[in-house]
Amino acid sequence: MTIRYDVFVADPVPLDVSEPVPNGDRRAFSPLSITLISGERDAVLIDPPLTRAQAEQVGAWVEASGKRLTHIFATHGHGDHWFTAGVLAERFGAEVVASAGTIKQMHHNVAIRAGFWDRLLPGQIPDAPVTATAPAGNLLLLEGHELRIVEVGHSDTDDTSVLHVPDLDLVVAGDVVYNGVHQYLVESADGGRDRWREAIAAVEALHPRLIVAGHKDKALDDDAGRALAQTREYLDTADELLSRHTTALGFFGGMLERFPTRLNPGALWGGAVALYS
Template sequence: MFSPLSVTLISGSRDAVLVDPPLTRAQADQVAAWVAASGRRLTHIFATHGHGDHWFTAGLLAERFGAEVVASAGTIEQMHRNVAIRPVFWDKLVPGQIPDAPVTATTPPGNRVELEGHELVIVEVGHSDTDETSVLHVPGLDLVVAGDVIYNGVHQFLVESGDGGRDAWRKAIDAVEALRPRFIVAGHKDKGLDDDAARTVAQTREYLDAVDELLARHTTALGFFDGMLERFPARLNPGALWGGAVALYA
């Protein structure tokens, strides 16, 4: 139905921060049970970017746990955009399954959140698979929670990648790599794969390079789609690839 969603809980001994809450009420219930079972107090909920599958249940979870929703200023702008398109896109995708989702996020001072004395740093990286994206850098764990800047075993969302978007995406990947993480949690990943930073960065770049190559080779969306499936047969959710193919050839 959709690309698998990664939700990350970064925990200290007492408190925790949740990254990229999911899309539907049912998914939020699962995440809530997971957070409650951790025994930590949830202080913040962070969204990496404005696509609704990364934050539409933030308010629901914030109310449940008394947490604060945070995001970069650019992401907050994109949240409002996704609320505006919700009736024609998100609600048609999963009818009746998304809770009310007003934009309640604020931008923390200095784009930083503290977790038991450790800084979690919001790094704005510009366009990736949408505008005004960010990642969360956790230096103490050699970790970047990358949202949709990095993919891991899943077909990448290409609908917004035209008109220089893929070159901008490559710059966002460079910004993540410059943080020198050992581990990257991708916003969409095959749960059977690890979170090795070098591999996921290389494979996300490889996919974008293949897009450029096959767009130049094929004259139709179907030809491009088939070529990408042949190149990346193991990636999950070819529906995302088809949507991108239609948009790029429109």
């Protein structure tokens, strides 16, 4: 029996924020990677998206695969990686799973939803009660193939995990690894970037050949070595420029100069404002 993976990249969604990013861009959520790991009959979906419209697109994609969806897994608690899990679970009769730490962060994101998520995307996010459970031993089986939930601690938020699929030499990394998209630095102060590097090292220790980043430029491949190195480089550059610039705007401009091709400068600007506040 063989398994495979496919990735659906949901396009950026404009935010309900009138003020543009300093470079003139409109504020938007970063592109989202949704992964389907499938066998001959069954499949597991990783990191369902944020809005009802995205869930409709992903649902049609899953349906077109012809597979029976058994589980929906969320790598971490940020709402853009699980708020539509319930909608899709009901559609396909699937079970929602996550690590215990991620479930705790899910509850936190529900608590801040009205003041954060719904303010940015009013009326676009479905009801999203926390229904996830932690599977025994952090292990899922897909037609006999092991899908291992590996808890890696802090990355761009607390209590994150990745899904290791040894038979594919694959890690579905959520927001531990980024691929051609500006990284979310809002929660990276007070040693957060050092802990993020530890999470990257934990993924590297799994020796993947392929990594699906939670936010990726759909034009880029899933080469693990490149994605790991570039995610580290971004954090190292942030440390360097934070020590050199006294304002959020100076830091923002310096990072854009170093990473001119990364998508969604708005995510960078949000991090800059938080780090200098």
